[in-house]
Amino acid sequence: METFFNPLSVAIVGATEKPGSLPGIILKNLLGKGFQGKIYPVNPKYGMVFGLKCFPSILDIPDEVALTVIAIPASLVLDVVKQQAQKRIHHAIIISAGFREMGAEGIEMEEQIRQVAIGNDIKILGPNCLGVLDNYTNFTTSFLSWERVSNPKKGSLSILSQSGAFAVALLDLATLEGLGIARMVNYGNRIDVGESTLLPFLSDDIHTKVIAIYMESVDHGRKFIEAAKACSKKKPIVALKVGKGAAGIAAAKSHTGAIAGNYEIYKAAFLKSGIIEANGLEEFIDGVKALSMQNPPKGNRILIVTNGGGFGVIVADHCSENGLEVPLPSPRLKEKLKSKFSAFYVVNNPVDLTGSACDRDYYTALQTCMIESDEYDAAIIIPLMAPQGMTERVVDLVTDIMNRSGKPAVICTVGGAFTTKVKQLFEEREFPVYPSPERGVKAMSMLLKRRVLQEGAGHSDIKYRD
Amino acid sequence: METFFNPLSVAIVGATEKPGSLPGIILKNLLGKGFQGKIYPVNPKYGMVFGLKCFPSILDIPDEVALTVIAIPASLVLDVVKQQAQKRIHHAIIISAGFREMGAEGIEMEEQIRQVAIGNDIKILGPNCLGVLDNYTNFTTSFLSWERVSNPKKGSLSILSQSGAFAVALLDLATLEGLGIARMVNYGNRIDVGESTLLPFLSDDIHTKVIAIYMESVDHGRKFIEAAKACSKKKPIVALKVGKGAAGIAAAKSHTGAIAGNYEIYKAAFLKSGIIEANGLEEFIDGVKALSMQNPPKGNRILIVTNGGGFGVIVADHCSENGLEVPLPSPRLKEKLKSKFSAFYVVNNPVDLTGSACDRDYYTALQTCMIESDEYDAAIIIPLMAPQGMTERVVDLVTDIMNRSGKPAVICTVGGAFTTKVKQLFEEREFPVYPSPERGVKAMSMLLKRRVLQEGAGHSDIKYRD
Structure with missing residues (x-):
């Protein structure tokens, strides 16, 4: 290869x-x-x-x-x-x-x-492909002008794609999300080399940390499962399978001549081979981003911290929808939090720091819940930057605590130019930021899914509903 | 009021x-x-x-x-x-x-x-609210600094929100999406004035075209349904209900003291009163954007046109998931399309103009399918701007045909700076653009939902599965 x-x-x-x-x-x-x-x-x-x-x-x-x-x-x-x-x-x-x-x-x-x-x-x-883009050897066969398509920076994400347009879109999205690319392969009609031969290569590739696969069909069913199983033991694989319903299957056939086959069989194969499946382009790139930046949590106890109560509620809702647990703090932890905060802060899960929050409050909440206590495995943090007490310092404060805790976190935040700046700072420190509560929750659920697949069905004490 | x-x-x-x-x-x-x-x-x-x-x-x-x-x-x-x-x-x-x-x-x-x-x-x-922002009278009680929060332009969207942070986030998102605001009201703990009194006011408001409601609970069940029913006859109402599962309901109680109640009852009430429900923040703003810019389709026959085959496949999949029909063109229409295009263009549904597409091909495809034929009610258009033949002219070409057809369209496209420019041009012409296939499909399904709710259950020949 x-x-x-x-x-x-x-x-x-x-x-x-x-x-x-x-x-x-x-x-x-x-x-x-x-x-x-x-x-x-x-x-x-x-x-x-x-x-x-x-x-x-x-x-x-x-x-x-x-x-x-x-x-x-x-x-x-x-x-x-x-x-x-x-x-x-x-x-x-x-x-x-x-x-x-x-x-x-x-x-x-x-x-x-x-x-x-x-x-x-x-x-x-x-044939019918873009071929290869390699950011380490600088070899490329792309026929797209770099004036139109992002030329992504060096990084650890490798992309396998049956669709050329999709491969290009992923390069653009990766650039937008600050993700670097190792290698991209688009094999189009795939008369020979496909996923099954490329996965073992990427599995041993020192530059590849996470693998993203867009597929309409697969080259060799059994060989693919074996290759994916071996590879996913070492590296997370996220797949976007398209051509699921009747309309999509017909469209896939016209597109690359692919026989998209029975979607249920693909689902079973993904589960068996440790592949994390994404539904839709955003979930695909969001999951890849989370897995590139953060480690899977050790368990399924999620803490939500926010200074926007409504956002806390919607994150809690989406956690339930996605099988993430949002346990209330123990009475002891609750008392401890109460002693550190103004009386009108809500010390539950979500911890609601209210519109009066300042950035230091995030430090306090996370220090108390993620380091001093063992009640949570991961955090979904929603810092809204509108209040005056919220400054860029929140990035270093959150980074410091979360890195010391050894537990993963994802960030959700919504806002204008100042929020965009904070997003960039977080992502430079390898904390993935999402522009909506539901996408942050979904990304966390994909991190957890990685852990569940790693541990193997039945060998985990993680409660996880799919 | x-x-x-x-x-x-x-x-x-x-x-x-x-x-x-x-x-x-x-x-x-x-x-x-x-x-x-x-x-x-x-x-x-x-x-x-x-x-x-x-x-x-x-x-x-x-x-x-x-x-x-x-x-x-x-x-x-x-x-x-x-x-x-x-x-x-x-x-x-x-x-x-x-x-x-x-x-x-x-x-x-x-x-x-x-x-x-x-x-x-x-x-x-x-109490516990931001109060009012009115872009026509210039009255505001917002206590947020405009350096941190977008001061949105005048427009036709009005926002009712129980959550202050959410109201602010919606102002920011509206600005990002190029949507103008008429009036925003955040009523927090809502001891008196709430949705039921504000809806009749907005219903008669000449500046308000679309209404977005964020709710954890509702002020008066029956009165709200009556008010919403009357209002939604005139204007689309999109609601984001949060506090659905156990974790979310508990969070809502801590947030505004709201008793979020049984979600199933809310769902039934929304249906009864003609409210379009969104699941999550992105769906909320995406639906509002579509309804602000385009009219509902007359039926459920969606044409997909793209120059990225993979994107066509994924849009077709998501159409199936969201109850949108993707009928194949009739043999006659197919022949007509074939006669106008290179042999390797795929004249199905999706119409795949392939990587060789130029912007004029979009004009031809839409003219043939949306104006010369009566086989489709709406279009999902996915122009990828990477190929050299795709220029900004695609915006005027698509706008011209779609406006003449009298049928609605949504656009999906993914890419870098050039794509962003094309997005802005489309949105200046009131065609909503979405950054992923799944969001474009969801937005179209909300446009169709508006039509179904307008026509009333049982009084419509539109096939629509929810």
Whole structure:
């Protein structure tokens, strides 16, 4: 697999300087990103492309080539794969569209390519895909202009996606949420390399901490479950399965030719292999963010602290909906809290610091409940920044206590420019911030789900309803 | 009710220039907003406050006073209400906290105030509230600094909220979403004026087009249903009910002393009175936005158009989850679409314009399906802006067709800075944009719900599952 992410040498078939042309943008992106391997443009029309010597065909390249990137009309792809068989190039990324998603003729073309690949030990990524983006080797086959799509920073999230548009959206969202990317792979029609071969690779990848998978269908059912099971023991995997109902299944078939199959079977497979399932794009990115920044809680006793009573109520409601427990403080803990706060603060769960709260009150509440007491496993904190007593200091105060407690926390907050600033400060310190109570609760429930899956069904004393 | 929003004269009890003091900020906000009525600061300690003559008590004000705004310690409020009875001031907004939410003693104080009010025909808003923000009369009793909280533009959304923090969050969110506000009322402990008296007022208010209600409990069950029923015939009402499960009900009791009651009863009441219920803060603001910008569809046949196949699939899934129908185009319509597009465009539902889409393709697809054909009632449009062929022109193209079709549309799109720009352009033209497929679908389902509630159960040929 390494060759797909870090080829010693790569041939870009179809290379051109024509503006707007796919292989042209791929080459430009690759040069711009600072990839260190050798690059061979291939196109019979040109002698030079972007200052590099261009070859009429891959057979004319005098050196060894590790990987071809093929971005030419579908009908011409088979010949190139045959040439690369002749030249013993064992890896190909086929960017070109116009195969299975077009119907019978396209399926036939895919099948012919697959036969050549099998017969000559060629691993293929694609067709109908964006290919690879690697932030550590700087290798990319993306044909999207970075003026339009975020070029995300280096980080620990890796993305596997059947859909190109979705992979791109995830890159944009990751950037918006301050998450860095390790590797992204979009395999489109997936005639060969898919989840089952990529998961073991990411499982051993030192740069990948969390894996996000968008899937319409899966490449090999049993092999996938085994690969996911092994991988999820080491790293959290979050999956977004689409093509669930009749309308979605039909849409998936038109999209990547995927047979989305029975959703209930997928659900069972996810559970069995320790995959955390997300329902919808926001839950997907929210869960990935929580798992990237915080550790799973040791149990299911959630403390809610807020200075906005209404927000406390709605968080409590959504905790109930999502199987999170919101136990009241013991009489002893209640007395202790009472002794530290004004009489009109509400020392329950939620702890309501009211509109009179100042940032220091968060420190006091969390110190008392999360460090001095053992009654809670995790905190959902809702600091509203409107009152004058709430300053940016709340970030360091909360960070200090929570880090010392060794327990995870997620933050929810809503507001204007000042709130956005506080959000950024929290996220720089690896505390995920969500713009609504329900999303914060859902993210916490996904952290807890990770713990439950890690411990294995029946081997946990965590009460968790799904 | 008018007096609460547009008093000819108002006494600010507790007025001071002390920084950070509640009545001081109220007075400053009121002066800053350009309110045209007469303002009388009241405080025995000062002769002048912010350049205005200050009176020792309201009894010392030589003129008639229409409304008092009381922001002094709870224990002193009763005396002021007695004085205003003597001076025949028939309206009071009690900002002060420290009543019902504090337990038995607080309840007793509220009851004494209520008796004086009933005996002297005084209408009371509060206590424990932010009071009023009116963008047309420029009257406000908010004690929040506009440096921290958005000061939203004039518009057609009115907000009723039991929670102050929630009211503030809604002002911030409305500003973020480009929604203008007509009037906001936060009544906190609500010993007198509440939803049942405010709804008829907003129902007749020419500035209010959509009403958003945050409620933990309701003031008068039967009266509320009647008021909501009458109002929702004219204007959409969206409600967020919190305090549903055991944890939330307990939290609501601590928060505003509200008895949140049996959630099932609320659900039935909402249905009966034509209120659209939202689950969670995002659904609340998303639904309000859709209803503010677009009309309800005439039926439940949704067309999905996208240039990101994966997004089409996930929208189709969420349509199924939310009871929206995604019918395939008729053979005739399909042929018509095929004749207009490249062979590899997918002419189904979703219509998938693929990564090769240009903005003009949206015009063609919508013209063919929404104007030339009668097979669809509304559109969910997912323009992804990454491909080079997608420019800002897509906004005018979509706007033109959809406005001519007379059918509603919501937009979903995900991306970086360029996408944000396109979002703003769409929303300036009153097309609501959502940052995820699932939120766009939910918003469309709330538009449809409005139609179903308008037509009345059993009197509609709209198939809609809830």
